[in-house]
Amino acid sequence: MSPSDVSGPAPTPVDCLGVVGVGLIGGSFALSLKAAGGVGRVLGFSRTEATLRAALALGVIDEAATDLSALARCDVVLLATPVGQLPAVMEALARHLAPGAVVTDGGSTKRDVIACARAALGAALPRFVPAHPIAGAETSGPAAARAGLFAARPVVLTPVAETDAGALARVRALWQTTGARVLSMDAEAHDRALAATSHLPHVLAFAMMNAVAAREHADAMLELTGGGFRDFTRIAASSPEMWRDICLSNRDLLCAEIDDYAARLAHLREAIARGDGSALEREFARAREAREALGRALGGGAAPR
Amino acid sequence: MSPSDVSGPAPTPVDCLGVVGVGLIGGSFALSLKAAGGVGRVLGFSRTEATLRAALALGVIDEAATDLSALARCDVVLLATPVGQLPAVMEALARHLAPGAVVTDGGSTKRDVIACARAALGAALPRFVPAHPIAGAETSGPAAARAGLFAARPVVLTPVAETDAGALARVRALWQTTGARVLSMDAEAHDRALAATSHLPHVLAFAMMNAVAAREHADAMLELTGGGFRDFTRIAASSPEMWRDICLSNRDLLCAEIDDYAARLAHLREAIARGDGSALEREFARAREAREALGRALGGGAAPR
Numbered sequence: 001m002s003p004s005d006v007s008g009p010a011p012t013p014v015d016c017l018g019v020v021g022v023g024l025i026g027g028s029f030a031l032s033l034k035a036a037g038g039v040g041r042v043l044g045f046s047r048t049e050a051t052l053r054a055a056l057a058l059g060v061i062d063e064a065a066t067d068l069s070a071l072a073r074c075d076v077v078l079l080a081t082p083v084g085q086l087p088a089v090m091e092a093l094a095r096h097l098a099p100g101a102v103v104t105d106g107g108s109t110k111r112d113v114i115a116c117a118r119a120a121l122g123a124a125l126p127r128f129v130p131a132h133p134i135a136g137a138e139t140s141g142p143a144a145a146r147a148g149l150f151a152a153r154p155v156v157l158t159p160v161a162e163t164d165a166g167a168l169a170r171v172r173a174l175w176q177t178t179g180a181r182v183l184s185m186d187a188e189a190h191d192r193a194l195a196a197t198s199h200l201p202h203v204l205a206f207a208m209m210n211a212v213a214a215r216e217h218a219d220a221m222l223e224l225t226g227g228g229f230r231d232f233t234r235i236a237a238s239s240p241e242m243w244r245d246i247c248l249s250n251r252d253l254l255c256a257e258i259d260d261y262a263a264r265l266a267h268l269r270e271a272i273a274r275g276d277g278s279a280l281e282r283e284f285a286r287a288r289e290a291r292e293a294l295g296r297a298l299g300g301g302a303a304p305r
Numbered sequence: 306m307s308p309s310d311v312s313g314p315a316p317t318p319v320d321c322l323g324v325v326g327v328g329l330i331g332g333s334f335a336l337s338l339k340a341a342g343g344v345g346r347v348l349g350f351s352r353t354e355a356t357l358r359a360a361l362a363l364g365v366i367d368e369a370a371t372d373l374s375a376l377a378r379c380d381v382v383l384l385a386t387p388v389g390q391l392p393a394v395m396e397a398l399a400r401h402l403a404p405g406a407v408v409t410d411g412g413s414t415k416r417d418v419i420a421c422a423r424a425a426l427g428a429a430l431p432r433f434v435p436a437h438p439i440a441g442a443e444t445s446g447p448a449a450a451r452a453g454l455f456a457a458r459p460v461v462l463t464p465v466a467e468t469d470a471g472a473l474a475r476v477r478a479l480w481q482t483t484g485a486r487v488l489s490m491d492a493e494a495h496d497r498a499l500a501a502t503s504h505l506p507h508v509l510a511f512a513m514m515n516a517v518a519a520r521e522h523a524d525a526m527l528e529l530t531g532g533g534f535r536d537f538t539r540i541a542a543s544s545p546e547m548w549r550d551i552c553l554s555n556r557d558l559l560c561a562e563i564d565d566y567a568a569r570l571a572h573l574r575e576a577i578a579r580g581d582g583s584a585l586e587r588e589f590a591r592a593r594e595a596r597e598a599l600g601r602a603l604g605g606g607a608a609p610r
Contacts, residue, residue, distance in 0.1 A: 134529055134530070134531045135531060136531060136533065153531065154528060154529050154531075156529065183528070183529075190529075193525075193526045193529050194529065196516065196517055196520070196526060197517060197526055197527070197529055197530045197534050198529075198530070198531070198533060198534065200513070200516075201513060201533060201534055201537045201538075202533070203570070203573055203577075204509055204513065204537075204570070205537060205592070206573070206588060206589050206592040206593075207566065207569045207570050207573055207588075207592075208505070208506060208509065208566070209592040209593075209595045209596050210569065210588060210591055210592050210595065211501065211505075211562075211565060211566050211569055212501055212502060212595070213591065213592070213595035215501070217498075218595075219602075220498075221498045221501060221502055222502070222599050222602065223459060223488070223602075224439055224459050224461065224488070224495075224498050224499065224502060224503075225439070225502045225503070225599070226439045226440060226441060226458065226459075226503070228441065228503060228506060228507070228539070228540040228543075229502050229503065229506055230599070230603065231536040231537070231539050231540070232506045232509075232510060232536070232537055232539075232540060233506075233596050233599070234533070234536050234537075234596070235533040235536070235537060236592045236593060236595075236596040237593050237596040237597055237600065238533075238589075238593065239593075240585075240586045240589035240590040240592075240593055241586060243585075243589050244582050244585045244586040244589060245582075247577050247585055248577070248580055248582055248585070251577050251578060251580065254577060255574055255577055255578050257516075258570065258573075258574045258577070259574075260516060261512065261513070261516050261570075262567060262570060262571070262574075264512045264515065264516055265508070265509070265512050265563065265566075265567060265570075266567070268508055268511070268512055268563075269560055269563045269564075269567075272508075272552050272553070272556050272559060272560055272563070273556065273560050275553055275556065277549050277550075277553055280545075280548075280549045280552055280553070281545045281546060281549040282545075283511060283512075283515060284511050284543075284545035284548050284549060285545040286515055286518065287510070287511040287512075287514035287515050287518070287541045287545075288511075288514075288541060288542050288543065288544075288545055289518075290514045290515065290517070290518035290523075290541070291514050291538050291539070291541040291542040292542055294527050294530070294535070294538070295542065297524075297527065297528075298535060
């Protein structure tokens with residue numbers, strides 16, 4: 001894996017931005033470009049009419065599209081739906097996308113989105129630039145969208161061999177307009193890294209929350225939790241549907257990470273069981289050092305309590 | 306386990322509070338009682354002279370004791386040293402404690418502290434009220450101490466059969482003066498609950514941090530982390546020495562929790578490997594429900610991002 005910061009020219013303003021899926025990611029992308037003065041008109045599409053109405057009422061989008069054929073008017077399209085909807089959306093795009101228009105997405109896994117694009121986009125494939133903005137939250141829907149969501153957050157682009165250089169440059173510049181730090185890497189390297197740093201922690205947090213909730217006196221036990229437990233389990237409040245899809249689409253790499261982690265946990269358990277204080281202190285000290293380095297890199301040190 | 310809120314009369318003011326170990330917990334206890342006007346003079350003891358000087362300079366304590374015999378002047382003593390120092394401290398207490406003086410502590414595990422008290426305190430045992438304020442942080446030392454640390458935090462008392470009712474009432478009232486929610490339960494129930502909600506999450510976070518830090522391109526990988534990873538691993542910055550001691554002193558119950566958790570993780574891994582989306586969604590939804598209930602109980606809902 002070798003992510004690299006990339007930079008480019010000032011972005012061409014967007015005349016008409018199409019946003020398919022007007023929730024946290026799609027809505028925040030629209031609001032961010034609006035705030036930067038980088039977009040003329042935002043056309044939104046959602047399968048759920050109430051979501052579309054909310055997005056309109058909140059000013060996240062300027063116009064509600066009732067059919068994906070309306071995307072023909074867009075010069076830039078962001079796909080921010082659950083991954084399960086992408087095949088149908090991409091097939092419509094392949095039929096309607098204007099010449100020269102570019103497409104990007106916000107999916108958390110990239111090998112599967114690329115496979116979908118190869119199957120559905122046809123001649124439009126070179127104008128699709130896969131992207132993953134790492135700015136999730138437990139919140140969702142258009143009401144959660146905000147212009148600053150991507151500021152200083154990483155956005156990973158995973159172009160493929162066919163990706164058009166001009167489309168790549170334009171999409172890169174657009175994400176930079178949102179304030180994001182744009183990186184570029186191979187889709188498999190992305191999926192492997194995210195299996196370790198995002199998908200595994202989510203699985204661990206879900207399992208932790210269930211381990212406590214299954215106890216006979218779970219409520220009394222939870223009364224004894226502090227800020228540590230609260231922070232550790234925060235991501236267990238994330239969307240079950242979204243995380244089901246992520247786990248399934250990245251299952252090979254995620255299972256490998258779980259196996260590696262389970263072996264580490266078994267190793268620590270043995271050190272605890274045999275009372276090996278120096279092994280524990282060494283492991284914990286290494287972890288603290290790494291966590292403190294991360295805190296410094298993130299600019300905030302350990303979070304205050 | 307059946308923790309219960311307890312309440313009592315307004316506390317008798319403390320003439321002379323002795324604090325053995327003037328770090329985060331000891332210092333915050335002193336500052337909290339001072340802020341409430343509940344203490345005359347604070348006498349501090351530390352094995353480390355620089356710590357003692359800092360505590361004096363910061364106004365955390367009023368006087369530095371150079372010998373544990375000085376505790377003879379105290380009517381209340383808080384033991385807030387690492388557990389490893391307790392045998393020597395308790396032996397000194399047994400020799401010097403004034404008649405009627407009461408003792409409490411701030412240790413994270415309670416069966417071991419009680420065993421130590423039984424071995425070392427002799428006739429003073431009934432006046433010792435074991436306590437665990439659940440208000441840790443990654444910060445430590447007198448500079449981290451603050452008057453509000455225990456406000457609305459749980460403090461668990463684990464009295465034993467010999468504990469004097471008057472000593473229990475006084476210690477309970479003192480912790481309430483700090484603003485804490487005081488609960489009472491059996492020491493083993495405490496250690497079992499904390500193994501699940503605190504000790505296990507710490508072990509998991511240490512292991513997670515090391516799993517990423519051991520990778521070839523760890524720095525590049527960590528660049529891709531978001532707030533989720535940051536929160537999940539925050540407790541991995543905790544003191545290696547303190548957590549070594551906690552893991553060892555609670556090893557039987559902690560190993561049982563690790564085993565239970567490892568089985569849950571293996572179960573999820575199998576669901577991922579066989580592509581069982583409905584099992585995953587069911588597990589994740591249960592976890593989210595429990596986490597959201599905890600957020601509501603804590604009064605803050607999911608932390609904003």
